[in-house]
Amino acid sequence: MANNSTADFQPQITLLYCRQSLAAEVKPVQGNRAGNGFSVRLVLLPCSSKVQLPHLMRLLEQGSDGLQIAACPEKACQHLVGSNRAEKRIARGRELLEQVGMGAERLGLDRGAGLSLDDLMEMAGQRAEALRALGPNPMKGV
C-alpha cells in the first residue's frame, strides 16, 4: 500500500552515478541503502551519458519517487561531452515531467569529483528534500 501521507513521506530515490565521479579509493557500490528520512537505490553507470529518457521515465512510471544523477564536472568527463549530453537530457526530462503533472523536481543532475559514498547519500538526500513537497509518486502501487 502506498504511503500517501506527506508528513511521514520517506522518499525512495534512485541515484545513478558515474563511476568516474568517485574518489579513486572508493569501491563502487550498488543496491539499496537507508538515508535519514529517505531510502536510496544506488546504480552504477560507466558514464552519466548512459542515462536515457526512456529508462528514467520507466523508473518513475514504476514508482520511484525521484531520480538523481551524479555526473563528473564539465571538463572532467572521460567521454568529453558525455556529462553535458546527460545534463541536456535531464533538462528535457524535467520539462516533460512538469507537463505531465509529476513535477520537475523528481529528476535532477549534479556534478562532483572525488565523491565518497557519503557524498552520494547527501546528493540523494538533497533530491529527497527537493521533491518532498510533491509527495509520493502517484504511480506507486499502480
Added chain:
Amino acid sequence: MITAEWKPIEEMVGYLRGHKKVLVIGCATCVAECAAGGEREVETLAPLLAMAMQNDGNPIEVKSATLERQCEPEFLEAIAEAAAEADAIVSVACGIGMQLVAERYADTPLYPGVNTTSLSIREEPGLWTSRCAACGDCVLGFTFGLCPVARCAKSLQNGPCGGTRTNGMCEINQDTPCIWRLIVERATARGRLEDLTKVRPPKDWSNSPAGGPKRMLREDLRS
C-alpha cells in the same frame, strides 16, 4: 526525411480520456531520424502518458511498439495482437503512417501524437531545416539547386523580395537564411547571374498539394 514534432502532452491527454488500454506506436524510419517517433521517443512517451493520465484521474494501461515503417502495410501486421487488445492507439509516425494504421485497425480510434511538419534535412545535431515542399514541379534546375518554394517564407519564384536583412537572413525569420540571397550568390559564383533574368515558363502549381489529392498511377507497375 519527413519531420514531425510531439504534440503537447495535454492535447494527447484530452484524446485519451475515457480510454483504458492504450497502444503507443512509433516508426523506425523518418520520424526516428528527427527524434519524434522512433523507439527512444515511443519508450519515453509511453510512460509519460501513463503518468499524465494517472495525474489526470483517468489511469490507463499503456503498451508500446515501434514498427520498422508505419507507411507500408506489411509492417503493420506486427501489432495485430496489441491493436486488438487496445481501445485506443497513439501514433507518433508521420500523417501517412498514422492513416495507414487507422485504416488497417479501423475499429480502434487512432490519435496523433505528433504534428507532421516538413520535408527536411538534419542540418546539425538537433536542428532540422526544410528542403522541399513536394510542389510537384521542381524548379531546382533554374535556382541552382536551392528550393525557393520550401525555403523562402513567401515561396517567391523571382526573389529576393527586398526585405533580406543586412546579415543575409530572411526578413520573416532571422534564423533562416534568405534563400534568394543564397541563389544569387551561387549563380554569381558560377558566373551565371544572367540566367536568373531569363523568362521561365510559368510554374505548374496544379501538381502541388494545392491541386487536390494526389493520385499517381503507373500502369507498367500494376498487377
